[in-house]
Amino acid sequence: MKTxxxxxxxxxxxxxKNDKKDTSNYADEKLDVTTSIYPENIIKxxxxxxxxxxxxxxxxxxxxxxKPNGDEVTKTDLKNRKSLIEMPKHTIGFDGENVxxxxxxxxxxxxxxxxxxxxxxxxxxxxxxLADDGIIYQDAPSLEFEGETYPGIKISYEAGVGESPEDxxxxxxxxxxxxxxxxxxxxxxxxxEKSKEFHFIKYSNWQTVNGLVLPETLTWYKYENNLPTEKxxxxxxxxxxxxxxxxxxxxxxxxxxxxxxx
Numbered sequence: 001m002k003t004x005x006x007x008x009x010x011x012x013x014x015x016x017k018n019d020k021k022d023t024s025n026y027a028d029e030k031l032d033v034t035t036s037i038y039p040e041n042i043i044k045x046x047x048x049x050x051x052x053x054x055x056x057x058x059x060x061x062x063x064x065x066x067k068p069n070g071d072e073v074t075k076t077d078l079k080n081r082k083s084l085i086e087m088p089k090h091t092i093g094f095d096g097e098n099v100x101x102x103x104x105x106x107x108x109x110x111x112x113x114x115x116x117x118x119x120x121x122x123x124x125x126x127x128x129x130l131a132d133d134g135i136i137y138q139d140a141p142s143l144e145f146e147g148e149t150y151p152g153i154k155i156s157y158e159a160g161v162g163e164s165p166e167d168x169x170x171x172x173x174x175x176x177x178x179x180x181x182x183x184x185x186x187x188x189x190x191x192x193e194k195s196k197e198f199h200f201i202k203y204s205n206w207q208t209v210n211g212l213v214l215p216e217t218l219t220w221y222k223y224e225n226n227l228p229t230e231k232x233x234x235x236x237x238x239x240x241x242x243x244x245x246x247x248x249x250x251x252x253x254x255x256x257x258x259x260x261x262x
Contacts, residue, residue, distance in 0.1 A: 048178040050212035102258035200228035
């Protein structure tokens, strides 16, 4: 008995230690909390495009847009949204604090760099940019177009989120595949007030890049009474790079000879 009692005591103590260790490690486990953050309908849309977890694993996105005046290449750090846009005659950058512009010749840039520096990234990276913090989701009336019905999810922002917190978006998705088909959006950057006028983009020619389903073609439509009417123009996206490797942060720094946009 003298030998048995210390042995039993040792077993009990070690068992308690092991139980305590398992409990403390539980907090360190990587848990999937997606379902507690987003509504079910937007989760299905995210999943149809490869999933939010896959998107969150990515660090860098690059794409080329084929424009009439030459190719336009956009590079974005997905974690801090620093960006660089190389155009034939201009370069626009965002270093995390300042938007800057560099003219490559005497041609003046006609748009507002602060409005444009992340505009096309935002359109292209749908629906995943709508998984950002500070977003409010609501059901929206379905879109009826050419005999098809697309359920809608309305997206708005909490006060103070981004350059244009008054912006609103509506994702319209295929009810069978849950892939995004249309985007309705308002523009409030210049007025700083909510707008009731929605513009429309059709998404098509999906391609899979590193596990994520991204569009090759965005088609802008004319609109009337907050509904798309007829096709206006296409914009093609090529040379897509989507990686888990961090980009060189120096590429986003203010270029020599560039102007900081106030």
